[in-house]
Amino acid sequence: MTAVETTRPVRVNHGGLRFRAFWTLFGSELRVWLREPTGVFFALIFPSLLLLGLGLAIPDFSKPMVDAPPPWNEAPGVTSYLPTIIALAVGTISLTTMPVQFATFREKGILKRLSTTPMPPQNLVGVHMVINVLALIVSAGAAVVGGMVVLGVPFAADPLVVLLVLVLSTTAMFSLGLLVAARAEKGQTASGLGMLIYFPSLMFSGVWVPLSVMPEWMQEIGLYLPLGAAAQGLTMGWFGNEGFPLAQVLVLTVWTLVLFPLGVKLFRWS
Amino acid sequence: MATPQPDAGTPVVEVSHLRKTYPAARRGAGPKTAVSDVSFQIARGEIFGILGPNGAGKTTTVECLAGLRHADGGTVRVLGQDPQADPLLIREHVGVQLQEAALHDKITVAEALDVFGSFYTERADSAELLDLLDLTAHRHQQFGKLSGGQKQRLSIALALVGKPQVAILDELTTGLDPAARRATWELVERVRDSGVTVLLVTHFMDEAERLCDRLVVIDGGRVVAEGTPSALIEGLEGDRGVRLRFADDGARDRATQLLTALAERDDDVTAAVPVGDEIEVTGTRKVLFAVVQALAAADVVPDDVRTLERTLEDVFVQVTGRQYRVEENEEVAA
Structure with a gap:
């Protein structure tokens, strides 16, 4: 190091520098993220493992759905479980991975440390949003490919509807995850709060009781919950025989519009 | 000492009549005034100390001047800019080492330096910095596996990676063993000699006495003494x-x-x-x-x-009229 120049500071705002720094941060965060085996397992592998495990273990899941209208009457029973597993992938990342991540950054002083640099801590949250989206693509993609290849599940009837619902589910659930992490001072607090929402959410999205046999009143409630609406919308898009999931799409949009600004507003950066 | 600068006369940091009150932590408790009146100036190229017991208002003062906290009163100038009005103006030029470790456990030393370096327009040479901080041998080690002293040294390295004009080092040697403390002190002097103005926040009397060119003693949110350590000790009354x-x-x-x-x-x-x-x-x-x-x-x-x-501790006793206890001003949890 040499003696510093005496310069009056000016705001340096090179877009290019910021952009490069963001991706440098992304690369490093991704590498560090991949070094946590438990987190990686739940975010990436758990949904596919559950799908394949149940699909192979439960006899009804391998039998064709004879009561379903063609062409679905030849598809294995597990087909109706795949959309639920995609919703599970969204829920797992947004309620177990994300809140713990963000609260831990706060707990360890990483957010505050970044506040002292030219790179605001918002970028770290942004980087992890990108990482979580990538994780979701891998996780949901693995479930779909695994279901199709191993269990013989047919592909979605309306892939674009599935994609739309998936995107909206992600925005709604990630906003919920952000809100859960907004105030927690410790990773453990955020984890507890996340779990408190995670398990009931799984129930209404058909992980414990499949949507097809879920009582009417539970489906009614599920429609208004983000992960419930996600599972229902994904199911409708996958089978394509009940029309466009308009109510579910609206519910997910409203949740996003309410939760995201709230999460951003309440989020503590130190 | 650092090479004399053209504007060596103008202070690098100027704090005057700084005041900060926190809202009541609990129902029934009154608002807590962390800083009631703090003023000082730091000249270019010196190691300036803020010394005082825990809870005296040191960290709040530093957070206000780093633009991390909004002051209720008084003015702050860092390198001629007002960090209270626009904290981003000083980010490029002020390196901060915070009290607590602030990295992922699984990031390596080299990775952390790379990432933090990428935030700045000008960056110090990583190899040189690793060498200066005696971390070259540990550059592929993960943060969580470093010793306390190594973590602190990395923390200092990260504060220097953007070639700052001012480095703020907060409670640098807390939790370090004596050998690591002495090594860290030498390092701080080397940093100052490289031309960086150092603001050292500490509750250790011996550390302030050994390292600081000048210092303020803060107690109860006020400056109770200011000067060079030797002048303060020389000025002691009594036998x-x-x-x-x-x-x-x-x-x-x-x-x-x-x-x-x-x-x-x-x-x-x-x-x-x-x-x-x-x-x-x-x-x-x-x-x-x-x-x-x-x-x-x-x-x-x-x-x-x-x-x-005779030490700074005697100076503290003289100006406050009581013994120096590190935890004295800590709020007792109800």
Whole structure:
């Protein structure tokens, strides 16, 4: 190091520098993220493992759905479980991975440390949003490919509807995850709060009781919950025989519009 | 010292009449004034200390001047800019090492330096920095596996990676063993010698005395003393002390008689009192000469003579009227 120049500071705002720094941060965060085996397992592998495990273990899941209208009457029973597993992938990342991540950054002083640099801590949250989206693509993609290849599940009837619902589910659930992490001072607090929402959410999205046999009143409630609406919308898009999931799409949009600004507003950066 | 700068006269940091009150932490508790009136100036190229017990308002002061917290009153200028108005203006030029470790456990030393370096337009050479901070051998080690001293050194490296003009180092050596503390002190001097102005926040009296070119002592949110460590200690009122130890009781008794008589006739000697099996003689700055002459004249030879060291701790006692205790001002949890 040499003696510093005496310069009056000016705001340096090179877009290019910021952009490069963001991706440098992304690369490093991704590498560090991949070094946590438990987190990686739940975010990436758990949904596919559950799908394949149940699909192979439960006899009804391998039998064709004879009561379903063609062409679905030849598809294995597990087909109706795949959309639920995609919703599970969204829920797992947004309620177990994300809140713990963000609260831990706060707990360890990483957010505050970044506040002292030219790179605001918002970028770290942004980087992890990108990482979580990538994780979701891998996780949901693995479930779909695994279901199709191993269990013989047919592909979605309306892939674009599935994609739309998936995107909206992600925005709604990630906003919920952000809100859960907004105030927690410790990773453990955020984890507890996340779990408190995670398990009931799984129930209404058909992980414990499949949507097809879920009582009417539970489906009614599920429609208004983000992960419930996600599972229902994904199911409708996958089978394509009940029309466009308009109510579910609206519910997910409203949740996003309410939760995201709230999460951003309440989020503590130190 | 750093190369003289063209504007060496203008302070790098100016804080005047800073005030910060936090809202009540609990129902029933009143608002807590962390900083009530703090002013100081830091010149380019010096190690400036903010010294005081925990809860005195040191960290709040530093957070206000780093633009991390909004002050309720007073003004702050860092490199001529107002970090309260626009904190981003100083981010490129002020490196901060925070009290607590602030990295992922699984990030390696080299990765952390790379990432933090990418945030700045100008960046220090990583290899040089690793070398300066004695971390070259650990560059592929993960943060969570570093020792306390290594973590602190990395933390300093990250504060320097953007080639800052000012480095703020908060409670640098807390939790370090004595060897690591001394090594860290040397490092801070090397940083200053490289041209960086250092603001050192500490509750360790010895650290401030050893390292700081100038310092303020903060207590209860106010500056209670300011100056160079030696000037502050020189300015202490009251007596200096000498402790004497003798080989046997006979010699000690003779010496006690001699020195008590000396205290009565010599204005430079205030008193001679036994302390344990030693004798403590107090008086003016000439007390040592008077004692040695009196003993030499009577051919009483002490085994050991020690002048009692006066430290910043004595300065604290004098300006606050109470003993220095690190945790003194901590709020007691109800």
